[in-house]
Amino acid sequence: GAVVSQHPSWVICKSGTSVKIECRSLDFQATTMFWYRQFPKQSLMLMATSNEGSKATYEQGVEKDKFLINHASLTLSTLTVTSAHPEDSSFYICSATNLQTSNQPQHFGDGTRLSIL
Amino acid sequence: GENVEQHPSTLSVQEGDSAVIKCTYSDSASNYFPWYKQELGKRPQLIIDIRSNVGEKKDQRIAVTLNKTAKHFSLHITETQPEDSAVYFCAADTNAGKSTFGDGTTLTVKP
Numbered sequence: 282g283a284v285v286s287q288h289p290s291w292v293i294c295k296s297g298t299s300v301k302i303e304c305r306s307l308d309f310q311a312t313t314m315f316w317y318r319q320f321p322k323q324s325l326m327l328m329a330t331s332n333e334g335s336k337a338t339y340e341q342g343v344e345k346d347k348f349l350i351n352h353a354s355l356t357l358s359t360l361t362v363t364s365a366h367p368e369d370s371s372f373y374i375c376s377a378t379n380l381q382t383s384n385q386p387q388h389f390g391d392g393t394r395l396s397i398l
Numbered sequence: 399g400e401n402v403e404q405h406p407s408t409l410s411v412q413e414g415d416s417a418v419i420k421c422t423y424s425d426s427a428s429n430y431f432p433w434y435k436q437e438l439g440k441r442p443q444l445i446i447d448i449r450s451n452v453g454e455k456k457d458q459r460i461a462v463t464l465n466k467t468a469k470h471f472s473l474h475i476t477e478t479q480p481e482d483s484a485v486y487f488c489a490a491d492t493n494a495g496k497s498t499f500g501d502g503t504t505l506t507v508k509p
Binding site for chain 1: 430432439440441442443444447487491494495496497498499500501502504
């Protein structure tokens, strides 16, 4: 159980394009989803915490107008990278949990490799 | 906020030897400590976890110890195998479910 699906797994697009990444919990209700960014050979850096039905909480240094997060249902959160530029190229990973039933652990999606040309 | 330090950053062992990775945390409110294994380009996979009311937990070749007073916890892998080679991350979580990750340890098991 506790499967999280992330789509797409790989995106290549031109500079200036907006890219949407979806994170779905397939067999449980996710009250909370987290979005991470990971550069090569580095750790997971939390970008924002997304709670169902409310605005996301962004970590310091993360531009909320650049990285739009929507968590409209208990099974879906989306991250939109607006007007993407080469420096936005990275590996983006979501995770999901239900804090009402068990506040741990997080269940991770497979990640999205974003390459901006 | 929470700060998690992880050591060593790289670790190379011979097949069959043991590997130990150590982490320290700063926030005494952290109460859950998962360990993840991540292979290149893949998702982090939970391999073992421990809650703050427990001092030690073991699952076959993997064990984790927690010292709440000293705020440190360790991952122990015995009888290492080449397929154990990966990057390992420790993390510290609060009740809000928010994880702070260590910088990772690249483990290489030489056959």
